[in-house]
Amino acid sequence: MQVIEITEAGGPDVLKPAERRLPEPGADEVLIRVAAAGVNRPDIMQRKGLYPPPPGASDIPGLEVSGTVVKTGDAVTTLNAGDNVCALVTGGGYAEYCVAPADTCLPAPDGFSLEEAAALPETFFTVWSNVFQRGQLKEGETFLVHGGTSGIGTTAIQLAKAFGATVIATCGSDEKCVACRDLGADLAINYNSQDFVEEAKNFTKGRGVDVLLDMVAGDYVDRNLKIMAEDGRLVMIAVQKGPKTQVNVLPIMLKRLTFTGSTLRGREVAFKHRVARDLLSHVWPLFKEGTIKPVINRTFALQDADKAHAFLESGANIGKIILKT
Template identity: 50%
Template sequence: MYAITIPEPGGPEALVWDEVPDPVPAEGEVLVEVVASAVNRADLLQRQGLYNPPSGASPYPGLECSGRVAAVGPGVVGWSVGDEVCALLSGGGYAQKVAVPTGQLLPVPAGLDLRSAAALPEVTCTVWSNVFMVAHLRPGETLLVHGGSSGIGTMAIQLAKAVGAKVAVTAGTGEKLDFCAELGADILINYREQDFVEEIEKATGGAGADVILDNMGAKYLDRNVRALAVNGRLAIIGMQGGIKAELNIAALLNKRAAVSATSLRARPLGEKAAIVAAVREHVWPLIESGHVRPVVDRELPMSDAAGAHRVLEESSHIGKVLLVAP
């Protein structure tokens, strides 16, 4: 098969479309013939040599895919050759084939085309596990999403609105904020021109955000704590703004607030399977009913993964960038 390889870390040009051995499904795995994958920020870090795959994972980038089951390994039940699926991966999505543990497989939602399904696994699992399973967002509460126009952000807006929460977002352009509003965002904050702490306080009458989903990390830590409501929950899922910052414990204590930080890729198989099962139970019906949809900015050939990485680095996209396998 062909896959995107990274012979040496570097810029987008480090991604090489090359012939590699076919994967073989192990016990409890299926082989998926990939139709499409999607690009995530973690893929850019892997390309730069800053985020290596977990032990035993595919060395090729790609944390999600959609496709058809091509073969089943020993001990697999409930899945058959030809099934249309999408999957959460530890790596290997930028390839024509990938082996996937069955606990990380999802059926393609009814009414959704197979390619678009590649935009779902990583964002739905990230948002559901952090916003709902960890931070326990409830109806009537306020969720602040940083990077509201990203793949994660566009899904977070829709899921929070679906459960009856109020949603605030930050983004860097009017076009991106307008799109967030179309998805249902109630509070629109241009982080280039506005202080999100002040804007959240104004919009909530001084109460603050009950839950914050943060992709920035260190750069926003102090302001995120200030923007939290009493009993607020800050869920950190990225470090685009750095990895080290001071945490004002007194401020956290005064608000009886909580800070969590999670990642999906290195979790044990059982934890991933539990998240995937929860997504199938709670999110898939919302997609099939039309209340929630994947947001796809563009599709590029998988062999042009370098071009897709440049799009993400420019932050000119809204939603997900897909890579379509030949």
């Protein structure tokens, strides 16, 4: 099968097509003929040598795929050859075939193309587990997400709005602000021309936000604390501006804040299975209703993975980037 390898740590040019033997599914796994794979920031971090795969995971990048099951492990009873699925994986997505735990597979939603289905696992697992499970976002609360036009951002805006929250998003241009509002954001802040702290305070009449999803870190952390409401929950999922910063902890104490975070890739399959069951129960019906949908910006051929990475790193995308096999 054709795959995309990371030949060494570096820029997009280190992504090269190669040939590998088809992987064999384990007892609790399935082999998927990949139709499409999502491109995500963790793939870029892995390419740069900053985010190695967990022990036992494939060294091939790619954390989400869609396609058709072609073989099942001996212990798999929930899936059959011929099923169209999307799957969260720990690696191996940039390939014509990929092994996935059966428990992290979900049916491709009715009416969705397999390209659309490939845009679901990484962002929906991440947003559900961090915003709704860890952050405990409730109907009537105010939610803020940084990077509103990223794959995570477009997913978070739609889900938070669908479950009755008031939504604030930050992004880097007026065009992206329009896109966020079109997805349901009640307020979109251009962080290049506006102070998101002041804008969020004014919008909430000084109360602040109940849940904040942050992928930036660095000096954003202290600024985030300034706009949290009492008993608010600040959830960190990435560190694009670096993992270290100086923080005034007094707001955490005075406002009784919860400061938490998580990563997804290295979590055990049992945890991911619980998230998958929640998504199937609470989110998949919203696809059928047409309430929410994945936002796909551009699709590239698998052999053009280097171009897909360069585009994602440019920051020009509004929504997901997909590789098609």
